[in-house]
Amino acid sequence: MYIDPNHLRILAAIVDSGGLSEGAAALNKSQPSLSRTVAMLESRLGSRLFEKGIRPLRPTELCLSLAEQGRVIGQASEAARIAAELYSGGKAGTARIAGTPIFMDGVISYMIASFQSAFPDVAIQQSYGYFAELSEQLKTGNIDLAICPMRGDDIPEELSFEPILRGRNVIACAPSHPLARKSTFRLEDIAQYPWIAPPAGSPLYADLKNALEIVGITDFRVSFTGGSLAAILRIMSGSDALTVLPYSVVFMQRPSNMVTALPVKLEHPDRQLGLLWRNDRPVRPAVSRFQKFLKGEFSGLADRIDVRGREAVWRR
Incomplete structure:
Protein backbone atom coordinates (compact mmCIF):
# COMPACT_ATOMS: atom_id res chain seq x y z
CA MET A 1 0.00 0.00 0.00
CA TYR A 2 1.38 3.37 -1.03
CA ILE A 3 1.27 6.12 1.61
CA ASP A 4 1.94 9.70 0.63
CA PRO A 5 5.19 10.82 2.37
CA ASN A 6 3.56 14.18 3.10
CA HIS A 7 0.84 12.42 5.07
CA LEU A 8 3.50 10.70 7.17
CA ARG A 9 5.08 14.08 7.88
CA ILE A 10 1.66 15.37 8.94
CA LEU A 11 1.27 12.53 11.43
CA ALA A 12 4.73 13.27 12.85
CA ALA A 13 3.82 16.95 13.27
CA ILE A 14 0.55 16.11 15.07
CA VAL A 15 2.22 13.64 17.41
CA ASP A 16 5.24 15.84 18.14
CA SER A 17 3.14 18.99 18.62
CA GLY A 18 0.53 17.30 20.81
CA GLY A 19 -2.64 17.89 18.81
CA LEU A 20 -4.32 18.75 15.52
CA SER A 21 -4.33 22.53 16.06
CA GLU A 22 -0.71 22.54 17.20
CA GLY A 23 0.33 20.33 14.28
CA ALA A 24 -1.49 22.57 11.83
CA ALA A 25 0.31 25.62 13.21
CA ALA A 26 3.69 23.85 12.92
CA LEU A 27 2.99 22.99 9.28
CA ASN A 28 1.32 26.32 8.47
CA LYS A 29 -1.86 24.48 7.46
CA SER A 30 -5.48 24.64 8.64
CA GLN A 31 -6.76 22.34 11.36
CA PRO A 32 -9.69 21.06 9.22
CA SER A 33 -7.30 20.01 6.43
CA LEU A 34 -5.28 17.92 8.90
CA SER A 35 -8.47 16.35 10.25
CA ARG A 36 -9.47 15.33 6.73
CA THR A 37 -6.03 13.85 6.08
CA VAL A 38 -6.19 11.78 9.28
CA ALA A 39 -9.70 10.56 8.46
CA MET A 40 -8.67 9.61 4.91
CA LEU A 41 -5.62 7.71 6.20
CA GLU A 42 -7.69 5.81 8.77
CA SER A 43 -10.15 4.82 6.06
CA ARG A 44 -7.38 3.54 3.77
CA LEU A 45 -5.54 1.74 6.54
CA GLY A 46 -8.66 0.30 8.10
CA SER A 47 -7.33 1.18 11.53
CA ARG A 48 -7.52 4.12 13.90
CA LEU A 49 -4.55 6.44 14.24
CA PHE A 50 -5.73 8.15 17.43
CA GLU A 51 -7.67 6.65 20.32
CA LYS A 52 -11.39 7.47 20.06
CA GLY A 53 -12.85 9.96 22.50
CA ILE A 54 -9.62 10.71 24.37
CA ARG A 55 -8.41 14.26 24.81
CA PRO A 56 -5.70 15.29 24.36
CA LEU A 57 -5.16 13.11 21.33
CA ARG A 58 -3.48 9.82 22.11
CA PRO A 59 -1.75 8.18 19.08
CA THR A 60 -2.22 4.46 18.51
CA GLU A 61 0.71 2.07 18.11
CA LEU A 62 0.31 2.22 14.32
CA CYS A 63 0.27 6.02 14.40
CA LEU A 64 3.49 6.13 16.41
CA SER A 65 5.17 3.79 13.93
CA LEU A 66 4.05 5.85 10.93
CA ALA A 67 4.98 9.13 12.66
CA GLU A 68 8.52 7.81 13.16
CA GLN A 69 8.80 7.30 9.41
CA GLY A 70 7.40 10.79 8.90
CA ARG A 71 10.23 12.19 11.03
CA VAL A 72 12.76 10.36 8.86
CA ILE A 73 11.16 11.82 5.74
CA GLY A 74 11.13 15.29 7.29
CA GLN A 75 14.81 15.06 8.19
CA ALA A 76 15.69 13.84 4.71
CA SER A 77 13.65 16.63 3.15
CA GLU A 78 15.40 19.24 5.30
CA ALA A 79 18.80 17.76 4.48
CA ALA A 80 17.91 17.88 0.77
CA ARG A 81 16.84 21.52 1.07
CA ILE A 82 20.10 22.46 2.75
CA ALA A 83 22.13 20.51 0.17
CA ALA A 84 20.34 22.26 -2.69
CA GLU A 85 20.87 25.69 -1.14
CA LEU A 86 24.57 25.01 -0.51
CA TYR A 87 25.05 23.80 -4.08
CA SER A 88 23.17 26.64 -5.75
CA GLY A 89 25.05 29.14 -3.59
CA GLY A 90 28.42 27.66 -4.57
CA LYS A 91 29.09 26.48 -1.01
CA ALA A 92 29.12 22.79 -1.95
CA GLY A 93 30.12 20.87 -5.05
CA THR A 94 33.31 20.35 -6.99
CA ALA A 95 35.72 22.69 -8.77
CA ARG A 96 38.21 21.09 -11.17
CA ILE A 97 41.14 23.42 -11.65
CA ALA A 98 44.56 23.19 -13.26
CA GLY A 99 47.49 25.47 -13.84
CA THR A 100 51.20 25.91 -14.34
CA PRO A 101 53.15 24.09 -11.61
CA ILE A 102 55.17 27.02 -10.22
CA PHE A 103 52.11 29.24 -9.78
CA MET A 104 49.88 26.44 -8.47
CA ASP A 105 52.37 25.38 -5.82
CA GLY A 106 53.79 28.80 -5.02
CA VAL A 107 50.66 30.96 -4.97
CA ILE A 108 47.36 29.19 -5.67
CA SER A 109 47.83 26.45 -3.06
CA TYR A 110 47.75 29.06 -0.28
CA MET A 111 44.53 30.49 -1.67
CA ILE A 112 42.95 27.03 -1.97
CA ALA A 113 43.65 26.48 1.72
CA SER A 114 41.94 29.77 2.63
CA PHE A 115 39.00 29.00 0.34
CA GLN A 116 38.42 25.56 1.81
CA SER A 117 38.64 26.96 5.32
CA ALA A 118 35.70 29.21 4.39
CA PHE A 119 33.87 26.65 2.23
CA PRO A 120 34.78 23.15 3.48
CA ASP A 121 32.04 21.45 1.47
CA VAL A 122 33.59 22.44 -1.87
CA ALA A 123 35.96 19.75 -3.16
CA ILE A 124 38.90 21.06 -5.20
CA GLN A 125 40.36 18.70 -7.80
CA GLN A 126 43.69 20.15 -8.92
CA SER A 127 46.10 19.16 -11.68
CA TYR A 128 49.03 20.72 -13.56
CA GLY A 129 49.76 21.75 -17.12
CA TYR A 130 50.93 24.46 -19.49
CA PHE A 131 48.74 26.38 -21.90
CA ALA A 132 48.52 23.82 -24.74
CA GLU A 133 47.47 21.06 -22.37
CA LEU A 134 45.23 23.30 -20.27
CA SER A 135 43.30 24.62 -23.26
CA GLU A 136 42.73 21.07 -24.50
CA GLN A 137 41.53 19.99 -21.06
CA LEU A 138 39.07 22.90 -21.03
CA LYS A 139 37.79 22.08 -24.51
CA THR A 140 37.15 18.43 -23.63
CA GLY A 141 35.47 19.37 -20.33
CA ASN A 142 37.99 17.62 -18.10
CA ILE A 143 38.61 20.79 -16.07
CA ASP A 144 36.46 23.79 -15.24
CA LEU A 145 39.08 26.49 -14.78
CA ALA A 146 42.71 26.99 -15.77
CA ILE A 147 45.14 29.40 -14.12
CA CYS A 148 48.12 30.30 -16.27
CA PRO A 149 50.17 33.22 -17.65
CA MET A 150 48.96 34.35 -21.07
CA ARG A 151 49.14 37.10 -23.67
CA GLY A 152 45.78 38.53 -24.62
CA ASP A 153 46.24 37.83 -28.34
CA ASP A 154 46.88 34.11 -27.72
CA ILE A 155 43.40 33.29 -26.40
CA PRO A 156 41.39 30.82 -28.54
CA GLU A 157 37.95 32.00 -29.60
CA GLU A 158 36.06 29.44 -27.53
CA LEU A 159 37.86 30.41 -24.31
CA SER A 160 37.55 33.44 -22.06
CA PHE A 161 40.54 34.89 -20.21
CA GLU A 162 40.48 37.28 -17.27
CA PRO A 163 43.84 38.71 -16.11
CA ILE A 164 44.42 38.71 -12.35
CA LEU A 165 48.12 39.59 -12.00
CA ARG A 166 50.64 41.13 -14.39
CA GLY A 167 53.85 39.27 -15.04
CA ARG A 168 56.86 40.24 -12.95
CA LEU A 262 67.86 40.08 -5.50
CA PRO A 263 67.36 43.83 -6.10
CA VAL A 264 67.89 43.54 -9.84
CA LYS A 265 65.28 45.05 -12.12
CA LEU A 266 64.45 42.66 -14.95
CA GLU A 267 62.38 43.32 -18.04
CA HIS A 268 59.04 41.80 -17.18
CA PRO A 269 57.31 39.38 -19.58
CA ASP A 270 54.42 40.60 -21.72
CA ARG A 271 52.10 38.08 -20.10
CA GLN A 272 49.55 38.21 -17.32
CA LEU A 273 48.50 35.48 -14.96
CA GLY A 274 44.81 34.91 -15.47
CA LEU A 275 41.77 32.66 -15.32
CA LEU A 276 40.82 30.69 -18.42
CA TRP A 277 37.48 28.92 -19.01
CA ARG A 278 35.06 27.79 -21.69
CA ASN A 279 32.72 30.59 -22.71
CA ASP A 280 30.07 28.33 -24.25
CA ARG A 281 29.23 26.28 -21.16
CA PRO A 282 27.50 27.26 -17.92
CA VAL A 283 29.82 27.63 -14.94
CA ARG A 284 28.82 25.52 -11.95
CA PRO A 285 28.12 27.50 -8.75
CA ALA A 286 31.14 26.13 -6.83
CA VAL A 287 33.45 27.03 -9.72
CA SER A 288 31.95 30.51 -9.93
CA ARG A 289 32.45 31.06 -6.20
CA PHE A 290 36.05 29.84 -6.35
CA GLN A 291 36.71 32.07 -9.36
CA LYS A 292 35.31 35.09 -7.53
CA PHE A 293 37.37 34.20 -4.46
CA LEU A 294 40.59 34.04 -6.50
CA LYS A 295 39.93 37.43 -8.07
CA GLY A 296 39.49 38.99 -4.66
CA GLU A 297 42.64 37.34 -3.31
CA PHE A 298 44.74 38.45 -6.27
CA SER A 299 43.43 42.00 -6.08
CA GLY A 300 44.86 42.33 -2.59
CA LEU A 301 48.03 40.44 -3.51
CA ALA A 302 48.77 42.74 -6.45
CA ASP A 303 48.67 45.80 -4.19
CA ARG A 304 51.00 44.22 -1.62
CA ILE A 305 53.42 43.12 -4.33
CA ASP A 306 53.58 46.65 -5.75
CA VAL A 307 54.50 48.11 -2.38
CA ARG A 308 57.00 45.41 -1.44
CA GLY A 309 58.59 45.33 -4.89
CA ARG A 310 59.20 49.08 -4.98
CA GLU A 311 60.76 48.95 -1.52
CA ALA A 312 62.97 45.88 -1.81
CA VAL A 313 63.40 44.64 -5.38
CA TRP A 314 63.07 47.04 -8.30
CA ARG A 315 65.50 49.59 -7.00
CA ARG A 316 68.02 49.53 -9.84
Whole structure:
Protein backbone atom coordinates (compact mmCIF):
# COMPACT_ATOMS: atom_id res chain seq x y z
CA MET A 1 0.00 0.00 0.00
CA TYR A 2 1.38 3.37 -1.03
CA ILE A 3 1.27 6.12 1.61
CA ASP A 4 1.94 9.70 0.63
CA PRO A 5 5.19 10.82 2.37
CA ASN A 6 3.56 14.18 3.10
CA HIS A 7 0.84 12.42 5.07
CA LEU A 8 3.50 10.70 7.17
CA ARG A 9 5.08 14.08 7.88
CA ILE A 10 1.66 15.37 8.94
CA LEU A 11 1.27 12.53 11.43
CA ALA A 12 4.73 13.27 12.85
CA ALA A 13 3.82 16.95 13.27
CA ILE A 14 0.55 16.11 15.07
CA VAL A 15 2.22 13.64 17.41
CA ASP A 16 5.24 15.84 18.14
CA SER A 17 3.14 18.99 18.62
CA GLY A 18 0.53 17.30 20.81
CA GLY A 19 -2.64 17.89 18.81
CA LEU A 20 -4.32 18.75 15.52
CA SER A 21 -4.33 22.53 16.06
CA GLU A 22 -0.71 22.54 17.20
CA GLY A 23 0.33 20.33 14.28
CA ALA A 24 -1.49 22.57 11.83
CA ALA A 25 0.31 25.62 13.21
CA ALA A 26 3.69 23.85 12.92
CA LEU A 27 2.99 22.99 9.28
CA ASN A 28 1.32 26.32 8.47
CA LYS A 29 -1.86 24.48 7.46
CA SER A 30 -5.48 24.64 8.64
CA GLN A 31 -6.76 22.34 11.36
CA PRO A 32 -9.69 21.06 9.22
CA SER A 33 -7.30 20.01 6.43
CA LEU A 34 -5.28 17.92 8.90
CA SER A 35 -8.47 16.35 10.25
CA ARG A 36 -9.47 15.33 6.73
CA THR A 37 -6.03 13.85 6.08
CA VAL A 38 -6.19 11.78 9.28
CA ALA A 39 -9.70 10.56 8.46
CA MET A 40 -8.67 9.61 4.91
CA LEU A 41 -5.62 7.71 6.20
CA GLU A 42 -7.69 5.81 8.77
CA SER A 43 -10.15 4.82 6.06
CA ARG A 44 -7.38 3.54 3.77
CA LEU A 45 -5.54 1.74 6.54
CA GLY A 46 -8.66 0.30 8.10
CA SER A 47 -7.33 1.18 11.53
CA ARG A 48 -7.52 4.12 13.90
CA LEU A 49 -4.55 6.44 14.24
CA PHE A 50 -5.73 8.15 17.43
CA GLU A 51 -7.67 6.65 20.32
CA LYS A 52 -11.39 7.47 20.06
CA GLY A 53 -12.85 9.96 22.50
CA ILE A 54 -9.62 10.71 24.37
CA ARG A 55 -8.41 14.26 24.81
CA PRO A 56 -5.70 15.29 24.36
CA LEU A 57 -5.16 13.11 21.33
CA ARG A 58 -3.48 9.82 22.11
CA PRO A 59 -1.75 8.18 19.08
CA THR A 60 -2.22 4.46 18.51
CA GLU A 61 0.71 2.07 18.11
CA LEU A 62 0.31 2.22 14.32
CA CYS A 63 0.27 6.02 14.40
CA LEU A 64 3.49 6.13 16.41
CA SER A 65 5.17 3.79 13.93
CA LEU A 66 4.05 5.85 10.93
CA ALA A 67 4.98 9.13 12.66
CA GLU A 68 8.52 7.81 13.16
CA GLN A 69 8.80 7.30 9.41
CA GLY A 70 7.40 10.79 8.90
CA ARG A 71 10.23 12.19 11.03
CA VAL A 72 12.76 10.36 8.86
CA ILE A 73 11.16 11.82 5.74
CA GLY A 74 11.13 15.29 7.29
CA GLN A 75 14.81 15.06 8.19
CA ALA A 76 15.69 13.84 4.71
CA SER A 77 13.65 16.63 3.15
CA GLU A 78 15.40 19.24 5.30
CA ALA A 79 18.80 17.76 4.48
CA ALA A 80 17.91 17.88 0.77
CA ARG A 81 16.84 21.52 1.07
CA ILE A 82 20.10 22.46 2.75
CA ALA A 83 22.13 20.51 0.17
CA ALA A 84 20.34 22.26 -2.69
CA GLU A 85 20.87 25.69 -1.14
CA LEU A 86 24.57 25.01 -0.51
CA TYR A 87 25.05 23.80 -4.08
CA SER A 88 23.17 26.64 -5.75
CA GLY A 89 25.05 29.14 -3.59
CA GLY A 90 28.42 27.66 -4.57
CA LYS A 91 29.09 26.48 -1.01
CA ALA A 92 29.12 22.79 -1.95
CA GLY A 93 30.12 20.87 -5.05
CA THR A 94 33.31 20.35 -6.99
CA ALA A 95 35.72 22.69 -8.77
CA ARG A 96 38.21 21.09 -11.17
CA ILE A 97 41.14 23.42 -11.65
CA ALA A 98 44.56 23.19 -13.26
CA GLY A 99 47.49 25.47 -13.84
CA THR A 100 51.20 25.91 -14.34
CA PRO A 101 53.15 24.09 -11.61
CA ILE A 102 55.17 27.02 -10.22
CA PHE A 103 52.11 29.24 -9.78
CA MET A 104 49.88 26.44 -8.47
CA ASP A 105 52.37 25.38 -5.82
CA GLY A 106 53.79 28.80 -5.02
CA VAL A 107 50.66 30.96 -4.97
CA ILE A 108 47.36 29.19 -5.67
CA SER A 109 47.83 26.45 -3.06
CA TYR A 110 47.75 29.06 -0.28
CA MET A 111 44.53 30.49 -1.67
CA ILE A 112 42.95 27.03 -1.97
CA ALA A 113 43.65 26.48 1.72
CA SER A 114 41.94 29.77 2.63
CA PHE A 115 39.00 29.00 0.34
CA GLN A 116 38.42 25.56 1.81
CA SER A 117 38.64 26.96 5.32
CA ALA A 118 35.70 29.21 4.39
CA PHE A 119 33.87 26.65 2.23
CA PRO A 120 34.78 23.15 3.48
CA ASP A 121 32.04 21.45 1.47
CA VAL A 122 33.59 22.44 -1.87
CA ALA A 123 35.96 19.75 -3.16
CA ILE A 124 38.90 21.06 -5.20
CA GLN A 125 40.36 18.70 -7.80
CA GLN A 126 43.69 20.15 -8.92
CA SER A 127 46.10 19.16 -11.68
CA TYR A 128 49.03 20.72 -13.56
CA GLY A 129 49.76 21.75 -17.12
CA TYR A 130 50.93 24.46 -19.49
CA PHE A 131 48.74 26.38 -21.90
CA ALA A 132 48.52 23.82 -24.74
CA GLU A 133 47.47 21.06 -22.37
CA LEU A 134 45.23 23.30 -20.27
CA SER A 135 43.30 24.62 -23.26
CA GLU A 136 42.73 21.07 -24.50
CA GLN A 137 41.53 19.99 -21.06
CA LEU A 138 39.07 22.90 -21.03
CA LYS A 139 37.79 22.08 -24.51
CA THR A 140 37.15 18.43 -23.63
CA GLY A 141 35.47 19.37 -20.33
CA ASN A 142 37.99 17.62 -18.10
CA ILE A 143 38.61 20.79 -16.07
CA ASP A 144 36.46 23.79 -15.24
CA LEU A 145 39.08 26.49 -14.78
CA ALA A 146 42.71 26.99 -15.77
CA ILE A 147 45.14 29.40 -14.12
CA CYS A 148 48.12 30.30 -16.27
CA PRO A 149 50.17 33.22 -17.65
CA MET A 150 48.96 34.35 -21.07
CA ARG A 151 49.14 37.10 -23.67
CA GLY A 152 45.78 38.53 -24.62
CA ASP A 153 46.24 37.83 -28.34
CA ASP A 154 46.88 34.11 -27.72
CA ILE A 155 43.40 33.29 -26.40
CA PRO A 156 41.39 30.82 -28.54
CA GLU A 157 37.95 32.00 -29.60
CA GLU A 158 36.06 29.44 -27.53
CA LEU A 159 37.86 30.41 -24.31
CA SER A 160 37.55 33.44 -22.06
CA PHE A 161 40.54 34.89 -20.21
CA GLU A 162 40.48 37.28 -17.27
CA PRO A 163 43.84 38.71 -16.11
CA ILE A 164 44.42 38.71 -12.35
CA LEU A 165 48.12 39.59 -12.00
CA ARG A 166 50.64 41.13 -14.39
CA GLY A 167 53.85 39.27 -15.04
CA ARG A 168 56.86 40.24 -12.95
CA ASN A 169 59.99 38.16 -12.65
CA VAL A 170 62.93 38.38 -10.27
CA ILE A 171 66.29 36.71 -9.77
CA ALA A 172 65.73 34.47 -6.75
CA CYS A 173 68.11 32.77 -4.35
CA ALA A 174 68.35 31.56 -0.77
CA PRO A 175 68.56 34.28 1.91
CA SER A 176 71.98 32.84 2.80
CA HIS A 177 73.35 33.40 -0.71
CA PRO A 178 76.50 35.58 -0.82
CA LEU A 179 74.79 38.15 -3.09
CA ALA A 180 71.77 38.37 -0.79
CA ARG A 181 74.06 39.29 2.08
CA LYS A 182 75.76 42.12 0.17
CA SER A 183 74.42 45.65 0.37
CA THR A 184 75.64 46.30 -3.18
CA PHE A 185 76.97 44.19 -6.02
CA ARG A 186 77.63 44.45 -9.73
CA LEU A 187 75.60 42.61 -12.33
CA GLU A 188 78.81 40.90 -13.42
CA ASP A 189 78.97 39.27 -9.99
CA ILE A 190 75.90 37.23 -10.90
CA ALA A 191 77.68 35.44 -13.74
CA GLN A 192 79.88 33.29 -11.51
CA TYR A 193 76.98 31.41 -9.91
CA PRO A 194 75.13 28.34 -11.27
CA TRP A 195 71.49 28.49 -12.31
CA ILE A 196 68.40 26.42 -11.75
CA ALA A 197 66.44 26.28 -14.99
CA PRO A 198 62.67 25.66 -15.14
CA PRO A 199 61.41 22.86 -17.44
CA ALA A 200 62.48 23.57 -21.02
CA GLY A 201 58.90 23.79 -22.31
CA SER A 202 57.71 26.30 -19.74
CA PRO A 203 57.32 30.06 -20.37
CA LEU A 204 59.58 30.64 -17.37
CA TYR A 205 62.49 28.94 -19.13
CA ALA A 206 62.34 31.49 -21.95
CA ASP A 207 62.07 34.22 -19.32
CA LEU A 208 65.28 32.99 -17.69
CA LYS A 209 67.24 33.17 -20.95
CA ASN A 210 65.82 36.58 -21.83
CA ALA A 211 66.48 37.97 -18.36
CA LEU A 212 70.11 36.88 -18.39
CA GLU A 213 70.69 38.27 -21.87
CA ILE A 214 69.24 41.62 -20.81
CA VAL A 215 71.61 41.91 -17.85
CA GLY A 216 74.50 40.90 -20.09
CA ILE A 217 74.92 37.22 -19.19
CA THR A 218 75.01 35.05 -22.31
CA ASP A 219 77.13 32.20 -21.02
CA PHE A 220 75.64 30.68 -17.88
CA ARG A 221 75.96 27.33 -16.16
CA VAL A 222 72.82 25.33 -15.39
CA SER A 223 73.21 23.07 -12.37
CA PHE A 224 69.63 21.78 -12.16
CA THR A 225 66.72 21.65 -14.59
CA GLY A 226 63.02 21.11 -14.00
CA GLY A 227 61.64 19.83 -10.74
CA SER A 228 58.87 21.13 -8.52
CA LEU A 229 58.92 24.41 -6.65
CA ALA A 230 59.66 22.49 -3.45
CA ALA A 231 62.71 20.90 -5.10
CA ILE A 232 63.94 24.26 -6.42
CA LEU A 233 63.66 25.86 -2.99
CA ARG A 234 65.47 23.00 -1.28
CA ILE A 235 68.30 23.02 -3.81
CA MET A 236 68.72 26.77 -3.43
CA SER A 237 68.76 26.46 0.35
CA GLY A 238 71.79 24.16 0.18
CA SER A 239 73.69 25.80 -2.65
CA ASP A 240 74.62 29.12 -4.26
CA ALA A 241 72.35 28.50 -7.25
CA LEU A 242 70.17 31.27 -8.65
CA THR A 243 66.97 31.08 -10.65
CA VAL A 244 64.28 33.29 -12.18
CA LEU A 245 60.84 33.11 -10.57
CA PRO A 246 57.64 35.15 -10.70
CA TYR A 247 57.82 37.68 -7.90
CA SER A 248 54.37 36.61 -6.68
CA VAL A 249 55.82 33.15 -5.94
CA VAL A 250 58.78 34.62 -4.03
CA PHE A 251 56.46 37.01 -2.19
CA MET A 252 54.22 34.18 -0.97
CA GLN A 253 57.20 32.24 0.42
CA ARG A 254 58.27 35.03 2.79
CA PRO A 255 56.94 33.32 5.96
CA SER A 256 59.14 30.28 5.26
CA ASN A 257 62.29 32.42 4.75
CA MET A 258 63.48 29.96 2.08
CA VAL A 259 63.86 32.33 -0.84
CA THR A 260 64.49 36.01 -1.50
CA ALA A 261 64.68 38.27 -4.54
CA LEU A 262 67.86 40.08 -5.50
CA PRO A 263 67.36 43.83 -6.10
CA VAL A 264 67.89 43.54 -9.84
CA LYS A 265 65.28 45.05 -12.12
CA LEU A 266 64.45 42.66 -14.95
CA GLU A 267 62.38 43.32 -18.04
CA HIS A 268 59.04 41.80 -17.18
CA PRO A 269 57.31 39.38 -19.58
CA ASP A 270 54.42 40.60 -21.72
CA ARG A 271 52.10 38.08 -20.10
CA GLN A 272 49.55 38.21 -17.32
CA LEU A 273 48.50 35.48 -14.96
CA GLY A 274 44.81 34.91 -15.47
CA LEU A 275 41.77 32.66 -15.32
CA LEU A 276 40.82 30.69 -18.42
CA TRP A 277 37.48 28.92 -19.01
CA ARG A 278 35.06 27.79 -21.69
CA ASN A 279 32.72 30.59 -22.71
CA ASP A 280 30.07 28.33 -24.25
CA ARG A 281 29.23 26.28 -21.16
CA PRO A 282 27.50 27.26 -17.92
CA VAL A 283 29.82 27.63 -14.94
CA ARG A 284 28.82 25.52 -11.95
CA PRO A 285 28.12 27.50 -8.75
CA ALA A 286 31.14 26.13 -6.83
CA VAL A 287 33.45 27.03 -9.72
CA SER A 288 31.95 30.51 -9.93
CA ARG A 289 32.45 31.06 -6.20
CA PHE A 290 36.05 29.84 -6.35
CA GLN A 291 36.71 32.07 -9.36
CA LYS A 292 35.31 35.09 -7.53
CA PHE A 293 37.37 34.20 -4.46
CA LEU A 294 40.59 34.04 -6.50
CA LYS A 295 39.93 37.43 -8.07
CA GLY A 296 39.49 38.99 -4.66
CA GLU A 297 42.64 37.34 -3.31
CA PHE A 298 44.74 38.45 -6.27
CA SER A 299 43.43 42.00 -6.08
CA GLY A 300 44.86 42.33 -2.59
CA LEU A 301 48.03 40.44 -3.51
CA ALA A 302 48.77 42.74 -6.45
CA ASP A 303 48.67 45.80 -4.19
CA ARG A 304 51.00 44.22 -1.62
CA ILE A 305 53.42 43.12 -4.33
CA ASP A 306 53.58 46.65 -5.75
CA VAL A 307 54.50 48.11 -2.38
CA ARG A 308 57.00 45.41 -1.44
CA GLY A 309 58.59 45.33 -4.89
CA ARG A 310 59.20 49.08 -4.98
CA GLU A 311 60.76 48.95 -1.52
CA ALA A 312 62.97 45.88 -1.81
CA VAL A 313 63.40 44.64 -5.38
CA TRP A 314 63.07 47.04 -8.30
CA ARG A 315 65.50 49.59 -7.00
CA ARG A 316 68.02 49.53 -9.84
